[in-house]
Amino acid sequence: MRRAFAKVFLIFLLFFATGFVPYQWLGGGSRQIASAEERPISGTALSALADTYKKGSYAEYLARYKQSTRPSAETVIPTEQFSSAQGMNVSVLDNYQGENGKSILTSDTGSIEWQFTVEQEGMYNIGIHYYTVSGKDSDIERELRIDGSVPFAEAKSITFQRIWKNDKNEFERDEQGNDLVPSQVEEPMWQASLLKDATGSNEDPYLFYFSKGKHSIMFTSVREPLIIHSLNLTNSATAPSYDTLASTYTQKGYQLAKDVMLQVQGERALYKSSPTLLPYNDRSSPAIEPYHVSKLRNNAMGGWAWRLPGQWIEWEVDVPGDGLYQIAVKNHQNYLRGMASLRTMYIDGKMPFQELQHVGFPFNSDWQTTVIGQDAEHPYLFYFTKGKHKVRLEVTLGDLAPILNAVETSILDLNALYRKIISFTGTVPDSFRDYQLEQRIPEMAGEFRKQSDLLYKITRLIQGQNGKNDERTAMLNTLAYQLSDMADRPDTVPSRIDQFKTNVGGLGAWLLSVNEQPLAVDYLTLSSPQAKLPNPEATVWQKFKSSSAAFIASFFENYDQLSNTKEGADSVSVWVTSARDQAQTIKKLIDETFTPKTGIKINLKLVSADILLPSTVAGKGPDVALQAPNDLPVNYASRNAMQDLSVFPDFNSVKSRFSESSMVPYEYSGSYYALPETQTFPVLFYRKDILEDELKMKPPQSWEDVYDMLPNLQKHNLQFGLPQKPLNTFGNDLETTNIITLPPNPALAMFLYQHDGQFYKNDGTSSGLDSETAIKEFKQWTDFYVNYKIPIAADFANRFRTGEMPIGIADYTMYNKLSVFAPEIKGLWEFAPVPGTEKPDGSLRRDVGSGGSGVVMFKRTKNKDAAWKFMEWWTSKETQIAFGRQMEIRMGSSARYPTANMEALAALPWPSRDFDRLKEQMKWVKGIPEVPGGYLTGRNIDNAFRRVVVQGDDPRETMDYYVRYINDEIALKRKEFNLPYEK
Numbered sequence: 001m002r003r004a005f006a007k008v009f010l011i012f013l014l015f016f017a018t019g020f021v022p023y024q025w026l027g028g029g030s031r032q033i034a035s036a037e038e039r040p041i042s043g044t045a046l047s048a049l050a051d052t053y054k055k056g057s058y059a060e061y062l063a064r065y066k067q068s069t070r071p072s073a074e075t076v077i078p079t080e081q082f083s084s085a086q087g088m089n090v091s092v093l094d095n096y097q098g099e100n101g102k103s104i105l106t107s108d109t110g111s112i113e114w115q116f117t118v119e120q121e122g123m124y125n126i127g128i129h130y131y132t133v134s135g136k137d138s139d140i141e142r143e144l145r146i147d148g149s150v151p152f153a154e155a156k157s158i159t160f161q162r163i164w165k166n167d168k169n170e171f172e173r174d175e176q177g178n179d180l181v182p183s184q185v186e187e188p189m190w191q192a193s194l195l196k197d198a199t200g201s202n203e204d205p206y207l208f209y210f211s212k213g214k215h216s217i218m219f220t221s222v223r224e225p226l227i228i229h230s231l232n233l234t235n236s237a238t239a240p241s242y243d244t245l246a247s248t249y250t251q252k253g254y255q256l257a258k259d260v261m262l263q264v265q266g267e268r269a270l271y272k273s274s275p276t277l278l279p280y281n282d283r284s285s286p287a288i289e290p291y292h293v294s295k296l297r298n299n300a301m302g303g304w305a306w307r308l309p310g311q312w313i314e315w316e317v318d319v320p321g322d323g324l325y326q327i328a329v330k331n332h333q334n335y336l337r338g339m340a341s342l343r344t345m346y347i348d349g350k351m352p353f354q355e356l357q358h359v360g361f362p363f364n365s366d367w368q369t370t371v372i373g374q375d376a377e378h379p380y381l382f383y384f385t386k387g388k389h390k391v392r393l394e395v396t397l398g399d400l401a402p403i404l405n406a407v408e409t410s411i412l413d414l415n416a417l418y419r420k421i422i423s424f425t426g427t428v429p430d431s432f433r434d435y436q437l438e439q440r441i442p443e444m445a446g447e448f449r450k451q452s453d454l455l456y457k458i459t460r461l462i463q464g465q466n467g468k469n470d471e472r473t474a475m476l477n478t479l480a481y482q483l484s485d486m487a488d489r490p491d492t493v494p495s496r497i498d499q500f501k502t503n504v505g506g507l508g509a510w511l512l513s514v515n516e517q518p519l520a521v522d523y524l525t526l527s528s529p530q531a532k533l534p535n536p537e538a539t540v541w542q543k544f545k546s547s548s549a550a551f552i553a554s555f556f557e558n559y560d561q562l563s564n565t566k567e568g569a570d571s572v573s574v575w576v577t578s579a580r581d582q583a584q585t586i587k588k589l590i591d592e593t594f595t596p597k598t599g600i601k602i603n604l605k606l607v608s609a610d611i612l613l614p615s616t617v618a619g620k621g622p623d624v625a626l627q628a629p630n631d632l633p634v635n636y637a638s639r640n641a642m643q644d645l646s647v648f649p650d651f652n653s654v655k656s657r658f659s660e661s662s663m664v665p666y667e668y669s670g671s672y673y674a675l676p677e678t679q680t681f682p683v684l685f686y687r688k689d690i691l692e693d694e695l696k697m698k699p700p701q702s703w704e705d706v707y708d709m710l711p712n713l714q715k716h717n718l719q720f721g722l723p724q725k726p727l728n729t730f731g732n733d734l735e736t737t738n739i740i741t742l743p744p745n746p747a748l749a750m751f752l753y754q755h756d757g758q759f760y761k762n763d764g765t766s767s768g769l770d771s772e773t774a775i776k777e778f779k780q781w782t783d784f785y786v787n788y789k790i791p792i793a794a795d796f797a798n799r800f801r802t803g804e805m806p807i808g809i810a811d812y813t814m815y816n817k818l819s820v821f822a823p824e825i826k827g828l829w830e831f832a833p834v835p836g837t838e839k840p841d842g843s844l845r846r847d848v849g850s851g852g853s854g855v856v857m858f859k860r861t862k863n864k865d866a867a868w869k870f871m872e873w874w875t876s877k878e879t880q881i882a883f884g885r886q887m888e889i890r891m892g893s894s895a896r897y898p899t900a901n902m903e904a905l906a907a908l909p910w911p912s913r914d915f916d917r918l919k920e921q922m923k924w925v926k927g928i929p930e931v932p933g934g935y936l937t938g939r940n941i942d943n944a945f946r947r948v949v950v951q952g953d954d955p956r957e958t959m960d961y962y963v964r965y966i967n968d969e970i971a972l973k974r975k976e977f978n979l980p981y982e983k
Contacts, residue, residue: 178297
């Protein structure tokens, strides 16, 4: 203890000795003004991009009808008078939830259609009055058809938001005294909105052209049920300018509010559009309210999570009296250097004046107070009556939207040109060959120049009046220069094709980053005009005190401890090896639904995955471990370190929650040593726009179809992808803690199982890879690489995005990655069951192997019944659904949980059509067994593969050679564990 205080004293001396003084004594924040001046681009300048749009997009649709009028007439469509419903259960409701008249409940599958008559030709908004009902906790999605066809590509995905709130008004705290992140619950209510683009690429509500006469509107359910009260064709009134509204204030004699300073903490938001918008702890400044030097306090709102167009947060303000007020926001916008993070402001659900459509929050490395106004001397005045009012801020792209649309179009065009070039040169061109591309692709140089000019134009728009380049324009300038130079020197294109591909990929990453508009909020103030606002930054003394106190606290606080429960006979120790977000969610579920019902205390710890083995050997391991890889239970069970779960009376009942295939890796000598948590398996991903539209091919149903397809793909120098490694939840390669534990290749497992092959025979005493079937399927697998030259290793997500690999087999968790990683190809790709092997009766076998993780109990566990109750609870349908949904709430759709509980998987927010395809593949999933010594199987399969593909060895001899190594290891381990083995 004396040493600790001595260190603290030395730190104090160091601060004073070095003359530590921040750049200003009163804090770095200042009073900023958010105004239209913060908009980076003028509307006039954007007219230069008016003709840049994707084929079939809303921009193209709008350009087609730009001369059409916008009638003032309104057409109301009573929803209960629908003309037809196909594959959908429709219920008519009377006076539902206080809304007079009839409404209809539409299910999450099928379609419904209305017919109506339009009196005046022109462009209309489509308004909808709807109510959200319980589903899978995701946004509602519908496909829109007018007169039987989709008017533009974006209409395939019309999104209706749910409204969310914290489950409790006050934040709960854990045993350590830290604030817990509140659970998010839906607040169902009636909402009236106009159909618009949920991605923010089109800021205004969609306009639809209707001629005079009879028409129809059809909604096809993509996901989630929805109650609809009415539909209407309308043209919404535009908000007045601020000057016009200010004149109205004067005419009505509104008075300025006096001596008012109301503060609404950001973390106390009333409602939000997404459950991912959570209050969080920010330690960047001791001036944040509330603040603690060592404990976690929910003191900020938004941040990085509040960055996607269309997301909104709403706060409630209790105004003391009628009058004119100013609004200010204490915020932290240190994300977009040189840019303003844009928001649209609504008061009580309406935008009072036009200038609030683009409210900018400028970059500042420190916290700042931003006043909503025209300039430093003229804040906007808002008239409030006495009582409660709502202030909403919604993320918007503003003038960036047409720029990003143009860049997205450019990426698709450049990728299409790249595919055309490599169809002649290949992906690795011969540097000594003249491919005569200017003759073979006469439009190439013109397209290069067109795209170069477009990117330079966008660069000038982003630079603004100062004309300075920064990190926002570097990528654009680099690619624009390369395109211009390749247009001037087309003979250099083959030698630069790889760099060209890299730069286009970089442009895609740029698109993702610029599309995001993050903003953190500490609090909002509603005050008398020109009132003195609180200083947003801490003074030097405040910073010094907090940093010193935090340093001292670091000697006493255990920041990794999730529970104060001590190990003992009345508790169960559980280790989690994932990340803190997952661990905190599990802890919250335990505290809410497990311990109160069972009385069993859980000592939850977050540990590194590689600590499990040494802890177990040392006798210091847990009672239960989560997220154990498939190879661990049997390897530990063979060493008598795992508890046999089949001895518990209700084991068979719990086992029925999972597919038979998911239990296979955990079976050893007739007993089971784990319960499945996750299960993953391959599916076929393909680009519809390339495969069907460009190449006029259909997705393959059998391997014969694949063989027929490969020459056509290779004719265009395109590639077919086979799975290389299992993937994790996020669609990335599964990392293994030990290179020896490389699992068997998913592609070989697929070929093997489709022909009744097996990895092990004779009850696991020897490898089955030396059978005639296994040798034949090993050769079939390697022939894809030897004869058809498909890539041995490839970044499937990137190549799929560029279209270089428009079709391939990958783990279904790749769906999560592509949904977030490649927004520019949304709607251009799908997945389906893998190609199958034809049986004598003409049907197809689509067998695939599976991977995953499980929950295990260790043999040394003292309170085995309590530990089993925890495992039973953790793998239950209700807990797995709650955990899966909370993961998506915290981390978005990229974290969709691949639970092994079949009922829970069906309850996660999958689009209906996608889940139907997933279920079709699930019918053919087989588990890969684990045996003592089997950890060398995957490694030796990989060795044999490389000997055949890289060195050209004979497949049969090579596999026979490596099977001996596998059998020797299996025999060695079985002998060590006193098990029967083959000599």
